Amino acid sequence: ETGVTQTPRHLVMGMTNKKSLKCEQHLGHNAMYWYKQSAKKPLELMFVYNFKEQTENNSVPSRFSPECPNSSHLFLHLHTLQPEDSALYLCASSQDWTSSTDTQYFGPGTRLTVL
């Protein structure tokens, strides 16, 4: 499946490191999302971008910084993370944020471990 890709697939970082997660969608969509998936918890929406503009920030700590240079690419910049930030970070895209019933297509995720 190549609709939504994410790199890297696995990342181990120390609390003082700076790293970035990348997401790319090849579906011609205009909305892109970052989710956090932790064990035994629901998928947590972090950020939403629609036509490159941020439309949602779900009270995410500033150590997570998103960037959306165009409708096909989404980044999540990580800085001074905590061990509790270890999780699977999923990117998703949909045709248009304003349409609540548009299917969200997910990427394979980046498994992040913070030491």
Added chain:
Amino acid sequence: GENVEQHPSTLSVQEGDSAVIKCTYSDSASNYFPWYKQELGKRPQLIIDIRSNVGEKKDQRIAVTLNKTAKHFSLHITETQPEDSAVYFCAATPILTGGGNKLTFGTGTQLKVEL
């Protein structure tokens, strides 16, 4: 905001039996309910969805039922097969004009189909 509860957290069935996963939601404004399947190590994928203007929807071996009065909806899988083994997530969102594709997910059900 919306709160979605999902039960059971784990479900084990014999191949060929039926499986039922139940979700309840809190926001009476929610009227779109998708279900996602996530196989081990893979991305979540939409398998079926239902809108509040219908009470039941079927697609081959899977079906979803919705009771808006009681604010609960269920996923039914008949004639289960080993490839049905996965984590299933329910979600809910209101359909509002320009309101945004903001899914609230349940905590997931780990379904295991045993031979």
